[in-house]
Amino acid sequence: MAAKPATVIAIYPGSFDPITNGHLDLIERGSKLFDRLVVAILCNDEKEPLFSVEERMDMLREVLSGYSNVEVDHFEGLLVDYAAARGATVLLRGIRAISDYEKELQMALMNRRLRPDIETLFLMSSEAHSFISSRLVKEIIGLGGNIAGLVPPSVEVRLRKRFNAAGASVRQAK
Ligand code: PNS
16 A cells, blocks of 8 residues: 655646636635645646636636645646646545536546546535536626626636627627
8 A cells, every 4th residue: 555645736627617616615625635736727628618728727826826735737638647747646526416426426436447546535515606617607697697706706807808708799790
């Protein structure tokens, strides 16, 4: 059995398109559990993102600047390979509801099969955040709804700009 590393590094991977207050809550709690926490954006995602990787890196850096042991990065390819290359022994994921569990269990078991030395650790979302997702935030603001309190204020500003610009170009095209 491998000994506990002197410095425990955890990776919190995701799309973060954009970061929500649910992600932020998990990062805050994770930052207290590990020596270092790397928030890592997946680059080669099949989904069409609203924000580029650079924009998402900027947003994460803005929001996480106060956390001295939290770093922002991006990765391509297999998560476990990236984690191993970073010297991480933990993958951190959040579970909001039972509906998240099936996908997360499958990923955790597959990742363990690929690299048994890397553990997936789940934190339950706080009640206040268990209904928030990046997808719903984008849908709500796209339809003119109020997203205050769902994302950090700086992210809300960027979302408003993006959707106002999109609205303007659609209006121009008409
Ligand atoms: O925010 P998301 O979309 O739920 O994050 C999903 C993510 C990035 C954790 C997952 O898609 C992933 O790890 N992708 C990297 C490719 C990989 O390792 N695939 C095998 C997973 S078992």
